[in-house]
Structures are given as structure tokens and as C-alpha cells.
Amino acid sequence: MKVPHNRFKAALRAGQQQIGLWCTIPNAGHAEAMALCGYDWLLIDSEHVAMSLETMHTMLQAAAPHPTHCVVRPGSLDLVEIKRLLDIGAQSLLIPMVNTADEARRAVAATRYAPEGLRGFAGISRATHYGLVEGYATRAAEELCVLVQVESVEALSNLEEICAVDGVDGVFIGPADLAASMGYPGQGAHPEVQAAALDAIARIRACGKPAGILTLNPDFLAAAHAAGTGFTAVAVDQDLLLRAARALSAEWKARG
Structure with a gap:
């Protein structure tokens, strides 16, 4: 048996736009349902969600038979957590708060076996x-996708060096934390934040790497997509649910 093919990584390398959904509801049945909604990728988040390793394991299993690819975000650049996520079958990781090339190299090393890495x-x-996978130890890295998240002024100042790190497959912009770092907490769509993010997309592309983003501001999202993001998260599952639930509640209460 061969190492499973990472179609998401292959699509990024081929320059094919990948449209994603942030998955924050910790439930295997929910992941299975979202995997049938037509998105190219789901982001299973454990940085800001009460998501256990066991739940993430079942979510990966539930989504696996379907075309949507699961990207997993650990809580931090933690070697042990990343090791465990890889062992339960995650093949694509989004590492949060990577501010320097050294941290990017550490993120890649966490996914590689010795002597190249620390896994x-x-x-x-x-x-x-x-x-059952033959030669997994020597072939696994070929199908692992390492995405690093730049979300601070420091990270933007080091962006080209981060992009140049061997093994970094894509760079994701986090507008919310970037806004706070720029002095605009809670204003992820502030004009200066948008300008910095759009400039970062251009710089990432100039380095030959795909750029990613998540924003719930539709105009900002459209501008980022037009600027050339390669993996674009267009919604958060809980936000979709809450907006629909609130709209329906308001509609029926207005009837008196």
C-alpha cells in the first residue's frame, strides 16, 4: 500500500484555486455532512475550539471517504501535538502564529522524521x-502539506524569509490577529489591515508560494480572491448556522 495521495497539496502546486470552509463544531457527523457540501477543503480547528484529539480523529475518519480534503490546525507550534495529529492521519497542517523563518523551519521539522526533522x-x-503503508517513514513527507500562518507585523516583516523555507507549501494570512498586531484589535477588515493583507498576498505569490486567507467580510474576501489567493476559506460553519438561525427567529417573531 502506498502513502495516500494528498490531492490538496497537488492542487496548490498546480495553481488550482481551493475553496474552503472553517469547521469549528466538534462532531464527526457534522464533519461528514460538511464534507458533502462541495468545498475543496475543510479546516478542522483546535486553536480556538474545544476540540479533543479523539474528536479530531473521528472527524478525519468521517470525512475521509468524500472529496473534501481536511486541513488541521493545531493549537500552536507544538512538536508533540503536531506529531499526534500526523499519527491520526492528518496530511495537511495549518500552523498558527509563525513569525520568523526559524519558526517556519521548526514547523516543517515537526512533520519530518530524523535526520531531516523532529517527528x-x-x-x-x-x-x-x-x-500497511510500505516505506511510510521515507515517503510520508512527499504527501504532507505544511501551511504556516502569518498574523503579526513581525511575520510580515519576515515574509520573504518565511516563504523561502524549504518544506513550506503555503502561507496563510490571519487578518484578525494581524489587526490586533497593527493596533486595530477586533477590526480585521480595517482598511490598513486589508491593504497589508493584499500586499502580503502579492509578496507570497512573488515568492512562488500559494497564499491563503479567511475573512467573513465579503468585500475583503472578494478582494483577496481577486488578488490571487490559492486556498481561500469563505465561511465558518458556526457563523453560517448562527446567521441562519437568527434570521429565521427574527422573521417569525416579526409576524407577531
Whole structure:
């Protein structure tokens, strides 16, 4: 058995736009349902969500039979957490708050076995199809996708160096934390934040890497997409649910 093909990584390399949905509701059935909605990728988030490793495991299993690819975001650049996410079968990771090239190199190293990296080896895991994948230790990195998240003024000042790190497959802009770093907390769509993000997209593309973003501001999102993002998250599941629920409640209460 071969290492499973990472179609998301292949699509990014081919320059094919990948439209995604942020998945924050920790439930396997929910992940399965979202994987049938036509998105190219789902982001399973554990940075800002009460999401256990066991739940993430079942969400990956539930989504696996369907065309949508799951990208997983750990809580931080933590070697142990990243190792465990890889072992349960995550093949694409979005590493938050990467501010320097050294941190980007550490993110890549967390996904590589020695001597190239720092990942500990487990021979019997979901990642290895429980020992059935031939040569997993030497071939796994070919199908792993490492995305790093730049979301501070410091990260933007180091952007070209971060993009140049071997093994970084894409760079994602986080407008919310970037806004706070720029002095505009809670204003992720502030004009200066938008300008900085759009400039970052151009710089990332100039380095030959795909750029990603998530924003719930439709005009900002459209501008980022037009600027050339390669993996674009267009909504958050809980936001979709809440907006629909609130609109329906208001509609029926207005009837008296």
C-alpha cells in the first residue's frame, strides 16, 4: 500500500484555486455532512475550539471517504501535538502564529522524521494504515502539506524569509490577529489591515508560494480572491448556522 495521495497539496502546486470552509463544531457527523457540501477543503480547528484529539480523529475518519480534503490546525507550534495529529492521519497542517523563518523551519521539522526533522516514529497508526503503508517513514513527507500562518507585523516583516523555507507549501494570512498586531484589535477588515493583507498576498505569490486567507467580510474576501489567493476559506460553519438561525427567529417573531 502506498502513502495516500494528498490531492490538496497537488492542487496548490498546480495553481488550482481551493475553496474552503472553517469547521469549528466538534462532531464527526457534522464533519461528514460538511464534507458533502462541495468545498475543496475543510479546516478542522483546535486553536480556538474545544476540540479533543479523539474528536479530531473521528472527524478525519468521517470525512475521509468524500472529496473534501481536511486541513488541521493545531493549537500552536507544538512538536508533540503536531506529531499526534500526523499519527491520526492528518496530511495537511495549518500552523498558527509563525513569525520568523526559524519558526517556519521548526514547523516543517515537526512533520519530518530524523535526520531531516523532529517527528517521532510510530509504526502502527492511522497514518501508516496500521502498518500497511510500505516505506511510510521515507515517503510520508512527499504527501504532507505544511501551511504556516502569518498574523503579526513581525511575520510580515519576515515574509520573504518565511516563504523561502524549504518544506513550506503555503502561507496563510490571519487578518484578525494581524489587526490586533497593527493596533486595530477586533477590526480585521480595517482598511490598513486589508491593504497589508493584499500586499502580503502579492509578496507570497512573488515568492512562488500559494497564499491563503479567511475573512467573513465579503468585500475583503472578494478582494483577496481577486488578488490571487490559492486556498481561500469563505465561511465558518458556526457563523453560517448562527446567521441562519437568527434570521429565521427574527422573521417569525416579526409576524407577531
